[in-house]
Amino acid sequence: MAPWITRLGPMTTPPPVDPTTTSAWADLTTHHESLDADLRSWFAADPARAERLTFEAGDLWVDLSKNLVTDETLALLVRLAQEVGLTDRTEAMFTGEHINVTEDRAVLHTALRRTPGTRPPLVVDGQQVDDDVAAELDKLSAFADQVRSGEWTGVSGKRVETVVNIGIGGSDLGPVMIYEALAPYRQAGLTVRFVSNIDPTDVAQKTADLDPETTLFIVASKTFGTLETLTNARLARAWLLDGLVARGAIADDDEARRTAVGKHFVAVSTALDKVAAFGIDPANAFGFWDWVGGRYSVGSAIGTSLAIAVGPDRFRELLDGFRIIDEHFRTAPLERNVPTLMGLLNVWYVNFLGAASHAVLPYAQQLHRFAAYLQQLTMESNGKSVRWDGSPVTTATGEVFWGEPGTNGQHAFYQLIHQGTQLIPADFIAVARPAYPLVDAEGDGGAVSAGADVHELFLANFFAQTKALAFGKTADEVRAEGTPEHIVSARVFPGNRPTTSILAPALTPSVVGQLVALYEHITFTQGIVWGIDSFDQWGVELGKKLALEIAPAVSGDEAALAAQDPSTQSLLRRYRALRGA
Numbered sequence: 206m207a208p209w210i211t212r213l214g215p216m217t218t219p220p221p222v223d224p225t226t227t228s229a230w231a232d233l234t235t236h237h238e239s240l241d242a243d244l245r246s247w248f249a250a251d252p253a254r255a256e257r258l259t260f261e262a263g264d265l266w267v268d269l270s271k272n273l274v275t276d277e278t279l280a281l282l283v284r285l286a287q288e289v290g291l292t293d294r295t296e297a298m299f300t301g302e303h304i305n306v307t308e309d310r311a312v313l314h315t316a317l318r319r320t321p322g323t324r325p326p327l328v329v330d331g332q333q334v335d336d337d338v339a340a341e342l343d344k345l346s347a348f349a350d351q352v353r354s355g356e357w358t359g360v361s362g363k364r365v366e367t368v369v370n371i372g373i374g375g376s377d378l379g380p381v382m383i384y385e386a387l388a389p390y391r392q393a394g395l396t397v398r399f400v401s402n403i404d405p406t407d408v409a410q411k412t413a414d415l416d417p418e419t420t421l422f423i424v425a426s427k428t429f430g431t432l433e434t435l436t437n438a439r440l441a442r443a444w445l446l447d448g449l450v451a452r453g454a455i456a457d458d459d460e461a462r463r464t465a466v467g468k469h470f471v472a473v474s475t476a477l478d479k480v481a482a483f484g485i486d487p488a489n490a491f492g493f494w495d496w497v498g499g500r501y502s503v504g505s506a507i508g509t510s511l512a513i514a515v516g517p518d519r520f521r522e523l524l525d526g527f528r529i530i531d532e533h534f535r536t537a538p539l540e541r542n543v544p545t546l547m548g549l550l551n552v553w554y555v556n557f558l559g560a561a562s563h564a565v566l567p568y569a570q571q572l573h574r575f576a577a578y579l580q581q582l583t584m585e586s587n588g589k590s591v592r593w594d595g596s597p598v599t600t601a602t603g604e605v606f607w608g609e610p611g612t613n614g615q616h617a618f619y620q621l622i623h624q625g626t627q628l629i630p631a632d633f634i635a636v637a638r639p640a641y642p643l644v645d646a647e648g649d650g651g652a653v654s655a656g657a658d659v660h661e662l663f664l665a666n667f668f669a670q671t672k673a674l675a676f677g678k679t680a681d682e683v684r685a686e687g688t689p690e691h692i693v694s695a696r697v698f699p700g701n702r703p704t705t706s707i708l709a710p711a712l713t714p715s716v717v718g719q720l721v722a723l724y725e726h727i728t729f730t731q732g733i734v735w736g737i738d739s740f741d742q743w744g745v746e747l748g749k750k751l752a753l754e755i756a757p758a759v760s761g762d763e764a765a766l767a768a769q770d771p772s773t774q775s776l777l778r779r780y781r782a783l784r785g786a
């Protein structure tokens with residue numbers, strides 16, 4: 206294929222289509238100007254709206270009807286996707302083209318969850334991808350089984366009771382989120398903790414009550430060059446060896462220390478040479494490949510802690526869930542393609558309705574880390590100002606994603622979503638069958654009847670909130686309740702606050718995988734419309750570099766201090782004074 210000449214030089218990826226130059230964009234602009242969004246009247250005039258605008262992807266039932274769109278809006282958005290070449294770009298991703306242009310890499314997290322035995326096999330840049338993925342999955346599964354069964358022991362022969370995953374960003378957020386989401390599937394007597402922050406508090410607190418003889422560390426780092434992770438790994442190694450020596454579990458010599466590290470440390474990385482240099486036997490390392498982005502890596506060996514916690518079979522079910530949505534995204538027509546439609550809705554809100562943020566509100570306590578996970582996925586992917594050919598973006602990009610589980614959020618920030626001046630589209634996520642089906646035997650003698658199913662009380666809030674946000678409460682309705690006139694306006698709910706409702710049967714490993722893949726492909730869709738390389742993250746580099754440069758100044762090096770700007774110098778001097786230095 207002849208390379209395209211772009212600002213970055215020749216590249217095999219065609220330059221992005223500027224969405225604002227498409228005819229769909231022009232039509233969306235006109236359409237937006239004439240659209241008088243009113244969910245109350247739309248639903249009143251069109252009883253079939255909910256049914257028509259509800260879609261299914263795998264086990265996910267996705268109701269888009271409470272969004273500020275008409276059929277025409279959706280048709281225009283789908284045309285926009287066609288005009289920017291979404292389908293071609295999707296195919297390019299699945300087949301291993303180097304769509305991560307600035308790093309010249311394929312983007313193949315979907316290859317981690319292909320149906321085993323798919324023909325033809327996926328071969329990318331000469332690599333037999335399917336074979337390598339299957340071999341690594343088998344290796345980590347066997348290791349997980351050894352830890353779970355007690356066959357893998359610590360240096361003194363005791364079985365592992367606590368696994369500590371040391372990693373940050375994509376080497377932490379996905380595993381933590383899913384570990385919490387799949388809490389009911391964990392093996393009793395085996396706990397996983399996650400250390401990520403270089404704040405020494407993190408490793409100190411997470412190891413404080415642990416027994417080194419029964420603790421296994423997984424050092425998870427794609428690059429094996431991340432300051433936080435390697436520092437924490439060294440702290441953990443020192444903690445382990447000091448603890449083992451102090452209790453007489455190992456001799457106080459180098460050989461005994463090496464043996465202990467071999468039994469208590471494993472690694473996950475694409476850089477197995479650096480793993481060896483750190484002192485971890487490559488035989489105890491699980492690999493993956495540079496075509497798996499950090500924030501897309503939970504289905505790779507980065508999920509080793511999960512495979513230990515819930516077992517390799519459940520881990521494979523998680524991958525099955527990813528695959529269900531991958532296949533839907535790759536094959537469903539755009540007008541019924543859920544990740545595509547949700548990504549396009551986000552584009553609609555950001556570019557035409559001026560939304561700057563997007564709330565994700567799981568009505569499932571087990572998803573309490575879902576928003577944190579999504580923040581890296583969405584914002585590290587689409588928080589960009591230049592396109593994949595190096596030219597400036599032509600529209601706003603990358604909205605802020607945030608959220609908390611319902612009902613906690615209701616008692617914190619929903620006020621602003623209901624009555625504030627900003628438009629905040631929100632995704633509400635719920636499951637029908639709870640992990641803990643508790644009943645309130647007593648009830649409260651009023652609204653909560655004796656024997657009430659508490660999950661149903663909980664989900665009443667899920668249904669109520671999207672209804673309140675969509676339809677609001679008019680001044681006349683407020684007055685009709687006898688509200689004094691001077692507070693009527695304060696009690697009006699304007700409505701027309703857009704939401705998407707996602708309902709799944711239960712929080713199974715497959716459903717969790719489906720949710721993650723859904724948001725991965727939503728993020729991809731937005732990135733393609735905006736012309737962004739959603740798979741690089743150059744914006745994190747400058748701060749990392751400066752931190753290393755400033756470190757000597759923090760420790761009192763006068764020359765390094767003098768080289769700083771006046772504000773940084775003044776802060777550093779104050780810091781040093783506070784430390785008594």
Ligand code: F6P
Nearest residue numbers: 374375376426427428431499745
């Ligand atoms: O600093 C950002 C980042 O590069 C993320 O993209 C990545 O997930 C994280 O750091 C951790 O990187 P690694 O897995 O290489 O330690």
